[in-house]
Amino acid sequence: MGKVLRWGVLGASNFALRHMAPAIHAAVGAELVALATSNPAKAVGFQDFCPSLKVHSSYEALLADPGVDAVYIPLPNHLHVEWVMKALDAGKHVLCEKPLAMNAAEFDAVIAKRDATGLLAAEAFMIVHHPQWIRAKQLLTEGAIGKVNHVEVAFTYDNRADGANIRNRPETGGGSIPDIGVYAYGSARFVLGAEPVALEARIAYENGVDVFAEVSGKMTAPQGDFTYRGMTSMRLFPRQEAVFQGDTGMIRLTAPFNAEVFAEPVLELHRMGFVSTYERFPMARHYKLQVENFGRSVREGVAYPCPLEFSKGTQAMVDQIFAVAKPV
The missing domain is CATH 3.30.360.10 (Dihydrodipicolinate Reductase; domain 2)
Structure with a gap:
């Protein structure tokens, strides 16, 4: 792994455009190199601040790009686990928007895949x-x-x-x-x-x-x-x-x-x-700091501040809340 972690964004969401893609672009030790979207018009806003950005017409094409080391996933919640697993299978480190999974049990397969691949996978719990x-x-x-x-x-x-x-x-x-x-x-x-x-x-x-x-x-x-x-x-x-x-x-x-x-x-x-x-x-810019800490963990092996095990614990609390909740 080189000194610069090359990032791709899986989906041209408004949140990615306003916050995370600029954070990746500005982060020390990171380079925003690719975006996956089937709508070229949605790529324009990203290219305004990153003219060299490579645009892929599908998520699969971005994951197959050898010039991408890590992917950021801002897709709708129900798609997170599926594309985190596909990204890890493609040999990419993964930072996925929260909640990474819809229930705590879904974290187990992701944790197992992370361990099997030796790649970093984490939930974007930026605070x-x-x-x-x-x-x-x-x-x-x-x-x-x-x-x-x-x-x-x-x-x-x-x-x-x-x-x-x-x-x-x-x-x-x-x-x-x-x-x-x-x-x-x-x-x-x-x-x-x-x-x-x-x-x-x-x-x-x-x-x-x-x-x-x-x-x-x-x-x-x-x-x-x-x-x-x-x-x-x-x-x-x-x-x-x-x-x-x-x-x-x-x-x-x-x-x-x-x-x-x-x-x-x-x-x-x-x-x-x-x-x-x-x-x-x-x-302080927590999205930028998040990207820099992610890259530091990949390059230097230092512990990531928010491992999947922590995120699973929060999701378990969410699951418990839904289980005991009464209607207002």
């Missing part, structure tokens, strides 16, 4: 690469707020006007939980090493997809148990917030998931005696 979350994890591990007793996470937006959006369609694996629940639940697992113990959930559905979900219950972590509350929705005014409350302080993240898009990311640390500090991260 673990952002310095605000790395800093939050450090502070929580060091006991900056004492023992964590309560965690509350909210992530909402409103896309009711876009009925054709894949998030609003059951046949493409839509819903607020598959789309953003992985952040509301996975973030607590990441910073605290936590796992659910007992959960309750209320879910509202429209057209076969969840549009509102409220989860509460108990989670356990190495430092002890805590109560958890997580809320996601595709029908509410946009909101993002993550709060970790301990017995001697509190940490609040103001833009935990769409940093710089939703708002400026600020980590607030509040402690006894009205002592508060505010750390800002205006220059």
Whole structure:
């Protein structure tokens, strides 16, 4: 493997155009070389910032391209496992949008294929690469707020006007939980090493997809148990917030998931005696950092911050939530 990881994008999604393809193009140690789309018009936006981009008319053609080392997969959720497996079979490293699978059991075949091929396969859970979350994890591990007793996470937006959006369609694996629940639940697992113990959930559905979900219950972590509350929705005014409350302080993240898009990311640390500090991260680009960390793991063999085993654990929590949920 050379010093530069050559990337192809499997599908000309709007998200790939606005976020991930530019991140690959800008990342150190990465080169965006190919795109697969059957619609040449969709390639134009990509070629505007990457004129040398090679466009393949099919996913299979891109996977057969010897000039591509790794692929990024932004396809609809229900197609993820199929094309991750095909990419690994083609000898490509794979970064796949979340959720990589529609249930935890589907991860097993992907993990086995990853191990058999010796290639890197990962879910694009970008927040673990952002310095605000790395800093939050450090502070929580060091006991900056004492023992964590309560965690509350909210992530909402409103896309009711876009009925054709894949998030609003059951046949493409839509819903607020598959789309953003992985952040509301996975973030607590990441910073605290936590796992659910007992959960309750209320879910509202429209057209076969969840549009509102409220989860509460108990989670356990190495430092002890805590109560958890997580809320996601595709029908509410946009909101993002993550709060970790301990017995001697509190940490609040103001833009935990769409940093710089939703708002400026600020980590607030509040402690006894009205002592508060505010750390800002205006220059951090988590998608770019994700690509750079992926390349570093491929080239140098360093551990990837978000292995498939972690992603499977978050999906297992999602599965548990759906299993216990009651309708609103």
